[in-house]
Amino acid sequence: MSILEGEVFDVFARKERGDALQHIGYVDAPDIDLARVYAWKTYDELNWFEMCVVPRSAIVPVNRTDGPFAGNALGRPVVGGAR
Amino acid sequence: MFTEDEIKQKVHDGYMVESVEEMTEGYRKSLIVQLTVQADTELISAPAYWRAARHAPSTNTQVSAHAIIQDELAHANIAYRLLEDLGVSKEELVYGRDPHKFKHPYGFDQPLDNWAELVVANGFFDRAGITLLSDVYANTSYGPLKRALVKVDMEETFHLRHGEVWMRRLAKHGGEARAMLQRAVDWMFPMTLEWFGLPDEMKRHSGQLDYKLKGLTNDQLRQVWMKSTVPLCESLGLEAPAHWSEESQSYELDYPFPCHYDAEAKHWDFDGGEIPWEQVFDRWKARGPMNEWYVESVRRSRNEVVGWLENAPAA
DSSP states (O other), X not given: OOTTTOXXXXXXXXXXXXXXXXXXXXXXXXXXXXXXXXXXXXXOSSOXXXXXXXXXXXXXXXXXXXXXXXXXXXXXXXXXXXX | OOOHHHHHHHHHTTOOBOOGGGOOHHHHHHHHHHHHHHHHHHHHHHHHHHHHHTTOOSHHHHHXXXXXXXXXXXXXHXXXXXXXXTTOOHHIIIIISOGGGOOSOGGGGSOOOSHHHHHHIIIIIHHHHHHHHHHHHHHOSBHHHHHHHHHHHHHHHXXXXXXXXXXHXXXXXXXXXXXXXXXXXXXXXXXXXXXXXXXXXXXXXXXXXXXXXXXXXXXXXXXXXXXXXXXXXXXXXXXXXXXXXTTTTEEEESSOSSOOEETTTTEXXXXXXXXXXXXXXXHHHHOOTTHHHHXXXXXTTHHHHHHHHHHSOOO
C-alpha cells in the first residue's frame, strides 16, 4: 500500500445504547489519527452512539486459519474448532 | 478445498463464502470482475458528478450534490478494499491502469452538462446502481460483500430521492426547465437501458449467476429498472421510449435496441435501426468522451504529494 494509505484499520460501531459493538467496515490510513477521521467520514450513514477503529494487524484469530486476520496468528495454535 | 461443481452447488444451497481460502479459482475470478466493475463505477461517478456539481443553482444544492460525491468515493474505497482482501492491488487498479481499461459503464464516460442532467443521472443512473446492487445484496454468496452493501444501499437511496425530487420540481415548473429535463431523459433513458448489457437470449454463460454472486439476469434487471423509471416519467409527463405491454406482461421498448449513439450530439439514432451488439462493444471499448478527463481528475495530484512525503526527512 502507498505512503498515503499505510495500513488497514477495521471499524466497529454501535448505533444506540444497549446495541452490540459491530464490525461495520474498514479504512486504509497511514496512521491511527487519520484512520479515526476517515472512519468517521466514510461511515456517516448513521448517527452512531459509539465508533472505534482497530489496526487490522491487532486482530488475532482464535479458532480460524483463514480470512483477512489469519496472517496475525503468527503460528499460534488454533483454539477450539472452526466450522 | 471445493471443486468448481461443489462450490456452485453449495452456494445455491445457501452456503456463504467468507474467505479467499475457501474460493475456487473460478469463483475468485468472477467475484473480482464483479467487484472491479462495482468499484470503478462508484469511483468514476464521482468526477462525473463533481464536474456537473458546478451547475448546482444554490448553496443548498451544492451541499446535496457534493454529499452524493462523498458517498460515491466512500463506496469506491470500500469495494477496492474488498478487492485488496482478494489479493488485487487497489494502487494498480486506481493509479496504474490505462483509463481505457476501467470497467465502469459507457454511460459514466459522458459529460453531464447542466443541472437537469445531474438530477436525471441521480434519478436514472443511481436507480440502475440500486437495481444491480440490491440484487447482489439479496443474492450474493460472498459474506463480506453482503455486509458492505448495507451502507451502500442506504446511501444510494438518498441519491435516487435527490434525483427524483428535483426531476419532479423541474417537470412541474414547465417551460425551459421541463424542456431541459426532457432533453436529458432523451439520451439518458436509452443509455441506462444499454448499461444492463446483452439480452439474455444472446448472453453466454454467466459465472456470476453460477456462483450466486447475483440473482437476476440482464433482462430481468432491465425490467426492474423500467418498472420504477417508466411510471416515474409518466407521472411527470415526460416522454420515455418504453411502455407496459399487457400481452407480454413486461415493459417493451419503443425503439430499436441496441442502436447507434452519437456521443458528440448526445443523440440516439432510432431511425437508423437496430445494430449488432459487436458495434456496441466497439463503442464501449473505445470509451466515451470524458473517460480520460474523469480518470485523470481522480489521480491529478497524487504523484506530487507522494513525492513530498517520500522525500521528507524521517521525523
